[in-house]
Amino acid sequence: MAQHFLMSAAARTISLKAILRLSDADAWTMFRKLRWPETDGAPVCPHCQCPICYDVKRGATPRYRCKACRRDFSPTSGTLFAYHKLHIRDYMAAIVIFVNAVKGISALQLGRDLDVSYKAAFVLGHKLREAMATEMKGATVGGAGAVVEVDGCHVGGHVRPENRKEDRRDRRLAQNQTGKREVVVAIRERDGRTLTAVFKSEASSVAFIKARVEKGSTIHTDEGLGWEKLRAKFPVKVINHSLAYSTDEACTNQAESFFSRLRRAELGQHHHISGIYLGRYAGEMAWREDHRRKPNGTLFGLVAKRAGAMGQSVDFCGYWQRGGNVGKQKG
Template identity: 60%
Template sequence: MHNIIGCGDMSQHFLLSRAAKTLSLAAIFRMSDADAETMFCRVRWPETEGKPVCPHCGGVDAYDCRRPSGAQRFRCRACAKDFSVTSGTLFASHKLPLRVYLAAIAIFANEVKGKSALAMSRDLGTSYKAAFVLLHKLREAMAEEMKGRVVGGAGEEVEIDGGYFGGYVKPANMRENRRDRRLAVNQTGKRQCVVIVRARDGRSVPAVFRAEGHALDFIRARIAKGSIVHADEAGSWDALHANFEMKRINHQEAYSDDGACTNDAESYFSRLRRAEIGHHHHVAGVYLLRYAQEASWREDHRRMSNGEQVERLASLMTKKKASPDFTGYWQRHVAA
């Protein structure tokens, strides 16, 4: 994959090219409710070309029996149970029309560095709470692609690095009252380390730890044997020499030296850092991993058109069962 696409005598970034823009919000809002339903059916049941498959018994013989309100519903002839295209998925028990959810996915995918819940609530005309839960469900769907992922392989190159996020403390006004937050005595304990494992082919896996040194077992589990691992000079990575061929780069001297570099890992952190500063302003605690996984998914799929991203995300959401973390989140009765 190349960073630029040729356009005549000039070089053009992929995001500026026609290939990157295959779906617009205008096209989504021109859809009828039936069009949106058809698209969701095709995305959820590609094996049957959009024909409904019962989530209860797996039967493929179902007929349309819409509710009096007009809401979509199918009834399985085999088990006589009712279901919809969103039954048993992250969209289960949805309150908004499917077209609105499709628009939400498109808005989310079109953002390069993330989308804040407040901005999404304004775009969709929903409450902040509804937008907050919807965005976290989208991040949960993204994370499905990373479950159990192992990157690298014999002779393949993988980069690792760590960056600290969350727990920002605004400096005091007067200089004499300011504290060096690099010192442990002046830290709040809220900052956590995001560790990224990223192969040169683009696939990546993030995780969150208290410090870089706590990530060694995670790294060994997520990098295939025989991989060539690139890392900076931090002492946290010294123990990995026993498991992998290592290439180390001293960033005080250079960003790349004799083939050793962590530029792809740094690119990931650049995206996550800009998402934190420019959109979310505060990513910490139990949610930090979700934001880290979102940045990883966006970085891995940055050369995919927005139409393909929307369809991929919709597919992930329809294949993912009801959220264990955000079902009943605001009612404080989260499903087990």
């Protein structure tokens, strides 16, 4: 029997052991090459993009001065790791740990591995999810002749049944629910990428689907009534799951495969996902599903390069001084 790719040596092209053995200088060299691949690690000013910069010796962290604008900067200036408190080697190790966890990793476990507080690990994990999400920002799927599967997965809003049978209520009825239940809608192209978003109902996602699926695509859905409005723009094929999971006419198994990964992350790793962060976790699982057959060294490079190129976090910059929910933090 043929060996699965993930069990082969080809899937292991980077290791946590190799990262932890790096000296500080080697770790900085690795990060510089990931941030500035066009110059093979030579610094480029993040303020004016001038490629001529000089070393400014100030402690263990490398610092440079731009010839053009005369401003000082470090390799992490203007990146996801700006104003960092940990050694750069620890951030490289965090990325390896993060991408190696095929169904996600909890903040508690990440904090224990890195010997940092739960809060620090929580913020770092969400920063890496933010870097993953930039890969599909504004992207569309499908096109002429393409098959796109659309489905929804209900998450959250669990209502614990009462102890005594006579006190229990029908949890299927709207009046007996918490109102916190949300739907993760997945748009997955066959042999392509996965897009996700969170809505209150499947019907609420129709505008999102129309905007992110290219004209000429054929959409496969289940028998949910919320998808009926898609017929105005796309040819739609429906699979009735009460009769079959897939037929020659229609199938949503690729979308269901993504939901399987999301469920395993929710139940096996995080145990509970707050509604305000649900979209971030869904995006992370979509990224993992799309890149599931790539070596871990490739995954490390993808995340590290985006962390170095995307700029400071929108929602988690100044997290320690925040005055409200995600999206309202002080910069």
